[in-house]
Amino acid sequence: MSEDTDAGGSEETAEPPVVLVVEDEPDLADLYAAWLDGEYTVRTAYGGQEALEELAPDVDVILLDRRMPGLSGDEVLDKVRDCGIDARVAMVTAVEPDFDIIEMGFDDYLVKPVTRESLLETVERLYTRSSYDSRVQEFFAVSSKMAVLEAEKGRAALKESAEYESLERRATALREDLDDDVSDFGEGEFERAFRDLDDADPAGDNDDLSDDSDFEDL
Numbered sequence: 001m002s003e004d005t006d007a008g009g010s011e012e013t014a015e016p017p018v019v020l021v022v023e024d025e026p027d028l029a030d031l032y033a034a035w036l037d038g039e040y041t042v043r044t045a046y047g048g049q050e051a052l053e054e055l056a057p058d059v060d061v062i063l064l065d066r067r068m069p070g071l072s073g074d075e076v077l078d079k080v081r082d083c084g085i086d087a088r089v090a091m092v093t094a095v096e097p098d099f100d101i102i103e104m105g106f107d108d109y110l111v112k113p114v115t116r117e118s119l120l121e122t123v124e125r126l127y128t129r130s131s132y133d134s135r136v137q138e139f140f141a142v143s144s145k146m147a148v149l150e151a152e153k154g155r156a157a158l159k160e161s162a163e164y165e166s167l168e169r170r171a172t173a174l175r176e177d178l179d180d181d182v183s184d185f186g187e188g189e190f191e192r193a194f195r196d197l198d199d200a201d202p203a204g205d206n207d208d209l210s211d212d213s214d215f216e217d218l
Contacts, residue, residue: 016041017060017127022051022076023092024068032063032092035116036123048076055080059087061126063119064106066093074104081105088126088137092119097148099163107141109148139174146171 019040023029024047033042043059045051048071051064062080066073077089090108091101097109107126110118129140145167149158158164 018043018056018058019123020045020051020054020059020062020087022048022062022064022068022073024048024065032119035119039120040123048072051076052079055083055085057085059085060130061123062087062089063092063123064089066091066095077105086130088130090122090126097152099149099161101145101148102163102167107137108144135174135178139171139178142167142171142174 017040019036020043021029021032021036022045023032026046029044029046033044036042040061043054045054048068051062052071064073064076073091073093077091080087080089088107089105090110091104091106092110092112092114094112096111101109107129108122110122129137132140146164149164149167153161153164
């Protein structure tokens with residue numbers, strides 16, 4: 001089942017961004033839609049297969065649950081990328097992130113329960129990123145994955161992970177590539193992403209791998 005909630009702007013306003021909410025718990029999907037109503041056109045899909053039926057080129061942001069019966073959120077995400085839908089995707093899920101997220105093609109990761117404020121901020125942030133070129137989008141996606149893993153894993157686990165080391169190298173390469181091209185960034189986004197990378201940089205803190213204090217505020 002799908003619902004279109006028209007984010008009723010005035011005649012002078014361009015069509016609102018389209019957000020697709022994919023969540024197998026109807027009450028929760030409808031709650032997210034109600035939070036977004038008024039600023040976005042919201043479409044809801046109560047399962048993975050239904051989500052595929054709702055995919056369209058005009059979708060700007062997808063909020064995607066991971067653990068769903070039938071077609072999982074991970075499988076839906078693969079389908080989204082395979083079919084070339086140019087939408088920003090946030091996983092909104094009760095599944096605690098592990099190093100497997102590094103190879104996933106999402107842009108942000110929220111662990112349930114989520115607040116109205118965090119959901120709205122995430123959608124706004126992702127829609128803003130949709131105007132950036134592919135290098136900048138990848139930079140923010142990599143930065144987000146690093147921040148999520150730092151919030152869930154201890155320093156020792158990060159240090160021992162070859163996957164995280166590869167992610168960190170990619171982030172550093174992207175950062176260097178974009179250092180001279182800051183005009184593509186909004187000021188707040190630029191500062192946030194670079195702060196995430198600075199906090200993740202282990203170069204100055206290799207002495208005590210068991211000290212997780214640097215990660216508590218991420």
